[in-house]
Amino acid sequence: MAEEHxxxxxxxxxxxxxxxxxxGVVFSRVSFHTRIASLCRPNVARCxxxxxxLGMGYSNCQHDFRSPYLLHGHMVKDQ
Amino acid sequence: GMDVKRICFTSLSLQKCLCGNGxxxxxxxxxxxxxxxxxxxxxxxIVAASLLTVGGGVGGTILYAKWDPKFRAAVExxxxxxxQLFEMTIGPPPPPPVIPLPxxxxxxxxxxxxxxxxxxxxxxxxxxxxxxxxxxxxxxxECKECEHEAHAHVVKERPEEVVSARLAAQDRAEHDxxxxxxxxxxxxxxxxxxxxxxxxxxxxxxLSAIANHTSKLKEAMDAEGPSDKTSAQWRSLEDALNERxxxxxxxxxxxxxxxxxxxxxxxxxxxxxxxxIDAARPQILAAEENLHSMVVDLDRAVGxxxxxxMEAKIVSQxxxxxxxxxxxxxxELDSITPEIQANWKGLTGKLSPxxxxxxxxxxxxxxxQLNRELAEQRVREQIHIEAALDQQRLENQKTLDKxxxxxxxxxxxxxxxxxxxxxxxxxEVMEAEMRTQLRRQAAAHTDxxxxxxxxxxxxxxxxAQEVLSSKLMEQETNYRRVTQDQLxxxxxxxxxAYARLKGIEEAIxxxxxxxxxxxxxxxxxxxxxxxTYSLKTAVADSPTEPLETAAKAxxxxxxxxxxxxxxxxxxxxxxxxxxxYSEASLRARFYQIRGLVRRVAMINETRNSLYQYFLSYLQxxxxxxxxxxxxxxxxxxxxxxxxxxxxxxxYSIERGDLELAAKFINQLTGEPRRVAQDWLKxxxxxxxxxxxxxxxxAYANAVGLGTTQAP
Numbered sequence: 001m002a003e004e005h006x007x008x009x010x011x012x013x014x015x016x017x018x019x020x021x022x023x024g025v026v027f028s029r030v031s032f033h034t035r036i037a038s039l040c041r042p043n044v045a046r047c048x049x050x051x052x053x054l055g056m057g058y059s060n061c062q063h064d065f066r067s068p069y070l071l072h073g074h075m076v077k078d079q
Numbered sequence: 080g081m082d083v084k085r086i087c088f089t090s091l092s093l094q095k096c097l098c099g100n101g102x103x104x105x106x107x108x109x110x111x112x113x114x115x116x117x118x119x120x121x122x123x124x125i126v127a128a129s130l131l132t133v134g135g136g137v138g139g140t141i142l143y144a145k146w147d148p149k150f151r152a153a154v155e156x157x158x159x160x161x162x163q164l165f166e167m168t169i170g171p172p173p174p175p176p177v178i179p180l181p182x183x184x185x186x187x188x189x190x191x192x193x194x195x196x197x198x199x200x201x202x203x204x205x206x207x208x209x210x211x212x213x214x215x216x217x218x219x220x221e222c223k224e225c226e227h228e229a230h231a232h233v234v235k236e237r238p239e240e241v242v243s244a245r246l247a248a249q250d251r252a253e254h255d256x257x258x259x260x261x262x263x264x265x266x267x268x269x270x271x272x273x274x275x276x277x278x279x280x281x282x283x284x285x286l287s288a289i290a291n292h293t294s295k296l297k298e299a300m301d302a303e304g305p306s307d308k309t310s311a312q313w314r315s316l317e318d319a320l321n322e323r324x325x326x327x328x329x330x331x332x333x334x335x336x337x338x339x340x341x342x343x344x345x346x347x348x349x350x351x352x353x354x355x356i357d358a359a360r361p362q363i364l365a366a367e368e369n370l371h372s373m374v375v376d377l378d379r380a381v382g383x384x385x386x387x388x389m390e391a392k393i394v395s396q397x398x399x400x401x402x403x404x405x406x407x408x409x410x411e412l413d414s415i416t417p418e419i420q421a422n423w424k425g426l427t428g429k430l431s432p433x434x435x436x437x438x439x440x441x442x443x444x445x446x447x448q449l450n451r452e453l454a455e456q457r458v459r460e461q462i463h464i465e466a467a468l469d470q471q472r473l474e475n476q477k478t479l480d481k482x483x484x485x486x487x488x489x490x491x492x493x494x495x496x497x498x499x500x501x502x503x504x505x506x507e508v509m510e511a512e513m514r515t516q517l518r519r520q521a522a523a524h525t526d527x528x529x530x531x532x533x534x535x536x537x538x539x540x541x542x543a544q545e546v547l548s549s550k551l552m553e554q555e556t557n558y559r560r561v562t563q564d565q566l567x568x569x570x571x572x573x574x575x576a577y578a579r580l581k582g583i584e585e586a587i588x589x590x591x592x593x594x595x596x597x598x599x600x601x602x603x604x605x606x607x608x609x610x611t612y613s614l615k616t617a618v619a620d621s622p623t624e625p626l627e628t629a630a631k632a633x634x635x636x637x638x639x640x641x642x643x644x645x646x647x648x649x650x651x652x653x654x655x656x657x658x659x660y661s662e663a664s665l666r667a668r669f670y671q672i673r674g675l676v677r678r679v680a681m682i683n684e685t686r687n688s689l690y691q692y693f694l695s696y697l698q699x700x701x702x703x704x705x706x707x708x709x710x711x712x713x714x715x716x717x718x719x720x721x722x723x724x725x726x727x728x729x730y731s732i733e734r735g736d737l738e739l740a741a742k743f744i745n746q747l748t749g750e751p752r753r754v755a756q757d758w759l760k761x762x763x764x765x766x767x768x769x770x771x772x773x774x775x776x777a778y779a780n781a782v783g784l785g786t787t788q789a790p
Contacts, residue, residue: 005675005754062689065682 008064016057023056024049145169260351264366267347271340275373278330278337282380285323285330289387292319293394323391330384337377344370364499371492378485411441597783602636603643604779609633610772614659626768627655633775640782646775654768660761662737669732669740672758673725676751677702680721683749707733710743721751738766 027049144151144165151172155162165172295316348370351363456463610629630650637643653659660668681695708726711718718724724743731739741762744755752759 003757005679058689065689065692 008061012057012061012064015060016054018053019057019060020050020053023053024051027052141165141168148172256354260347260354261362263347264344264351264362267340267344268366268369271337271344271373272369274333274337274340275377278333279376279380281326281330281333282377282384285326286380286384286387288319288323288326289384289391292316292323293387293391295319296391296394327384327388334377334381337373341370341374341377361503364496364503367492367499368496371489371496374492375489378489382482382485411445596785599636599640600779600782600785603633603640603775604783606632606636607772607775607779611776614769614772615661625654625656625658626650630655643775643778646771646778649767649771651764651767653764659765659768662735662765665737665758665762665765666732668758668761669728672744672755673729674699675754676721676725676747679750679754682751710739714746719746719748721747737762741766 024047140154141164144154151165151169155165155172162172295312296319298312344366348363348366351366606629610626610633613624613626613629616624630647634644634647637647677699678696679692681698682691702722704722704726706726707730708723709730710727718727724746728740728743731737731743741759744759744762747755
């Protein structure tokens with residue numbers, strides 16, 4: 001379980017990062033394309049997006065952490 | 080003692096050497112010695128008296144034992160070596176009195192009777208001899224006795240061979256005696272017969288001589304022929320007389336000899352009669368008859384001779400008378416005519432007439448005288464005749480007596496002989512009768528004996544049968560018993576052997592079983608050891624190899640042992656499939672867990688936001704607790720703090736007590752628990768496995784110990 005905890009943290013962080021960046025990137029791109037906000041700088045978008053992503057990741061993590069018994073299973077394909 | 084006293088008293092010079100001390104007080108010392116001597120003499124007296132008593136007792140015992148054998152036997156029985164002493168002094172003990180067996184002397188009688196019967200069958204004489212011999216022998220009486228009272232007499236039975244030998248010897252002796260007697264008899268008979276014949280012949284010769292002489296004398300007397308004839312006659316008469324005398328002498332001598340011989344014969348006959356050999360009886364009888372006949376003949380001859388002699392005497396008397404008359408006449412003639420010669424017959428021519436006249440006158444005178452004498456004689460005739468008759472009677476009587484006596488003796492002898500002959504005949508008849516009777520008796524006896532023997536045989540047979548059957552039964556029972564015993568013994572042995580075998584087998588089986596058990600235990604132990612060893616194969620942080628094989632080995636090695644099987648199956652699956660972590664790795668991991676648990680110490684179900692996480696992390700950074708804390712024996716509720724628990728657990732784990740650490744970790748709640756869960760699981764697994772293994776090991780050890788046999 002400790003490894004799981006560690007893995008959870010790793011996932012959390014990774015997810016957070018990914019989510020953040022992903023969302024950021026996606027948001028930036030989307031924002032770039034759509035010009036929703038007069039967001040002048042992509043960094044902001046990225047930051048917003050990252051922030052959103054981080055936030056999402058954070059809550060995800062939290063959720064993840066809160067549901068300790070919700071294990072992430074790996075589908076093992078029967079060979 | 081006495082000697083010492085004497086010496087002491089007699090020579091003072093010897094006192095020194097005797098009494099020891101100087102002559103200062105010799106008397107005292109002597110007295111001492113004498114007192115010693117006295118005591119010595121008293122002791123000596125006592126010794127002597129005791130010796131005497133003992134010797135007297137022993138001597139008396141010996142003498143009495145010599146006199147009384149029972150006492151001797153008693154003493155010999157009582158005192159151990161007394162028999163040797165007795166043998167040395169008195170001699171060997173007297174033999175016990177022999178009690179002769181009251182055997183029936185039937186055998187002897189049978190022997191005799193059978194012999195008799197056999198003798199009868201073979202030869203009559205032989206039998207007679209034998210029967211006589213046997214009748215003469217006293218055993219016949221015994222035989223008769225034994226016939227009637229068989230058991231009454233304690234007669235020592237002579238063996239048959241001895242009896243037969245004796246009988247044979249007796250027969251032989253008798254035979255010898257008989258033969259000798261008969262020989263003697265024959266000899267004497269022969270000699271006596273010869274002599275008697277000789278005597279008779281001599282008598283006859285004498286008789287003839289006498290007759291001749293008498294006749295000659297008569298002739299001579301009667302004949303008055305010429306002188307030469309008369310002289311011849313007289314010569315012949317003289318010759319005849321000489322011959323007669325000679326013959327008479329011869330006859331007398333022969334008679335004497337014959338009489339002697341007859342006496343001898345008589346003696347021999349008497350001796351033969353005395354010898355009591357009945358077989359010689361006929362011979363004796365014959366001899367006696369011969370003797371008698373000889374005697375008779377002899378007597379007859381003698382009688383004849385005597386009559387002849389008497390006649391001759393008469394004739395000689397007559398002739399003498401005539402001669403006397405003649406002589407007288409001649410004397411007268413001579414007196415008358417002295418010159419005439421004697422032979423007057425031849426002188427008739429020469430005589431003168433005177434002579435003739437004188438002669439005639441003498442003759443006439445003589446005739447007258449003779450006539451007178453004749454008349455006288457005629458007168459006295461009667462008396463003379465009577466006298467003569469008397470004389471003759473007397474003589475006749477004498478001769479009669481003699482003849483009667485002789486005849487009586489002869490007839491007596493004859494009668495005796497006849498009687499003897501009759502006796503002999505009767506005896507023979509009786510013998511024959513007895514023979515038949517004896518035969519009958521023998522037959523009856525044999526029949527009786529046969530019956531008795533049959534009965535006896537039957538009895539004996541029955542007895543023997545009984546004895547045999549009893550003995551057989553006894554033997555059989557014995558045999559059965561023995562066989563039964565043998566069988567029992569054998570069965571016993573067999574049972575024992577079987578039991579032993581069984582025992583051995585059981586022992587072996589149990590041994591085998593035990594060995595099996597031991598082997599199994601060993602195997603178990605080995606497998607448990609393998610298991611234990613496999614536990615050690617945990618390299619740092621990687622688990623041990625899967626304990627599956629070891630566990631399988633254990634399970635196999637203890638297939639029949641429920642406990643072990645249960646234990647083996649109690650091994651957790653994880654350990655089997657994956658293996659367990661070593662304590663060291665668990666320890667190392669613990670520290671990681673510890674850090675982690677510290678970091679998430681605050682997080683539980685209620686507070687599990689990330690912020691809490693952060694706070695908890697901060698807490699863990701800022702909170703300093705002693706790493707190790709000795710856990711109390713009793714947990715209080717405030718001890719259930721995470722950090723405390725961790726301290727306790729650390730302490731425990733540092734001390735190697737994983738169990739306690741696990742227990743403390745188990746008390747964690749919330750997220751720390753979750754975090755420590757896998758460690759706990761691992762720890763639990765390890766602990767479980769180790770416990771099981773320990774149990775198994777202990778069990779294997781116990782079993783091994785149990786099954787190990789002391790060498």
